[in-house]
Amino acid sequence: MDINALVDFALVATNGGLGKASRASGRSKATLSRRIADLEDQLGVRLIERSARGLKLTEAGELLMARTEGPMNEVAEAMTAAREGLSIPRGHLRVASPVLFAQLAMGRIGAEFCAAYPEITLEVVAEDRVVDLVEEQYDVAIRVNPSPDSGLVGRCFAKDRMVVVAAPSIPAPPPGAVRQVPAIVFSTFQPTHWNLDEGRLVLEPVPRLRFSSFLTIRDAAIAGGGAALIPQSIAWNPLARGELVQWGMVSGVDASLWVLHTSRRLAAPKVRAFVEFICCHYPDASLVLTG
Template structure:
């Protein structure tokens, strides 16, 4: 297989069109079109559906792009490392991280990493949705309790747990009376929460009076005494220590694990390895207390 033609195919697939790819690479559009046509001919496969205004990968083209894109990137990085005489981390590093971790810790982590590795151009986007690492061009993703994925490998670098907390001024109702609750999102329709307390399991009836889109917002509303909330212990440890919030119990079966994930078919680049090592240095034990240190008191 012609590696140059394969490289041009990946360029066009990444930019979604011959014109955009040609402008980005400073290459003639006709050359890219001819190279891709030659590759299709050698494989006896149609890799793109060519419409009047749009270019779309076929199923075979998408499979080829997903399986060869990372390999070509690895070849480029290996050649660059050899040419520079070492494996110093350099180049662009794209990371997707969840909202709460980004709000509490990622700013300081990113700044420290940039100071330590000035030749790496770090780009971090914040989103809780599952991202397609190959399709969207991420080198590393951080996710909370991710679903199994055969195409990815990773490791846990932090653990946390959910606790139910409230203002000291809010008393727990007697019997089966529901307590006002602040919940995240719109999907939580549960009428009661299962808690673990020093005296054993208990059931806490709840009446959601506020639905908010972020856990930081939930914490702030709980601080104001509106109701109880389920929050990561790392986010409220300062409040619990100061007595501005009190813990009613731990949420049963709600352990939190933060994972770093990356494509399994790709050798780790020096910059990805450097970031993984940096996280290990920042969270050597991976405990909630270590994450709480990043939360403003």
Template structure:
């Protein structure tokens, strides 16, 4: 594809018309119109609906504008970085991250990143759902145990595990009795499997609260209302100081936090800088490192 024609299309789309784009760029209107028409012919697509007074992107044109704009911006940044002898991160960096990680660690991470890279405008959105990175314009996403996706690449940068904790006034159940429990919405199963030296054990539960946030669940357990399954990174300090008792590790798969980005995009200096920032914050990616970071 002709990158110059793509750049001219992007210019016209950004300004909303050939005349405005021509005045902004100091180029002939007829040249821009011809190059956009050539691009439409090459793609066999209509990119603009041309009215008597206005110009509107078609659905295909809008999709191309969204993708081409980011790619052209990254190409410009790469060329500028090479010309200046080094990559200096700059521009907008949009990240989607899960709620708990945002509540416990992202504020500090974002502030440290902003101090180190003042030319980057970092925007973090809290999302537990699987966002569409391309359609929604994210440069990087952080996800918990993500499903395999051939369009994305990434790595696990943190690991955690669930543990069963309870306030000191609540004793472990005997004889199959159910214990009052604080569960996450939607409710957990009727029993929790717990690892022990003699093999997996089962703890029957009676939900007394259903809460959507793990922070809320931890605070409710601290108040003495019941037991809960929580990430060890979130309660390790409570266990150490006796605020909560550790009844055992949950017999569930470990939790892995991944950084993901599209395979079909250049890895910009902004994304590379943030990935390095995470590696510095969590060099080994252990639950203890996350707990220490949260507790600072």
């Protein structure tokens, strides 16, 4: 298949017509039309319907565009990188991050990253929903315990543990039978047990306060609102200051943070640079957050 014909097809489809594609590329409408006709002959299907109103992609044309748009962009980026020496990360990098990680870590990481790569501008969007990298035009996503996705690749750069903590004024229940405890829980909490230290202590949390933020839950625990299950990374400082006491570590709910992107083979230099930078920021994979 003639790669130039495929490029010209994508150009016409993206611009919505031969005239606009011609003006955008500097190639004649006749050349573009001939290339598309050649591509249709090779595939044996119509890709574009021509009418007095203009051009419209056929079902086959839409399918071809959907399947080739990403790879064609990768090829274009790779060719640009090759012309520029391949090793210079540049351009706008858009990153999706969980709210907690963005609030407590991404400001510092972002500033250091841009200092290391002055030709990159960084945009970090903090939200806890799972974004579609392609549809929403993100280059990178940071996710906690991501589900397998054949369209994404990446690396685990840090891990966290979940601990049950409470203010020193609240006595820790003794080991034995399941113990009910007043608890501060997440808004989406469902009835469950907290199995601490592989069964040494089993707690039945009785919700008294519900919040949608781990930081708010932590602060309510410091204020004596009840026991709380929070990431160890945000509990370390209050534990060190004596504001909280750790009752135990919950088994089987570790949190792994991954940095993910869409390209398997031709990741842009800016994406490769960010992945390597954030992994090097946590060399021992230990997640230490402050705040």
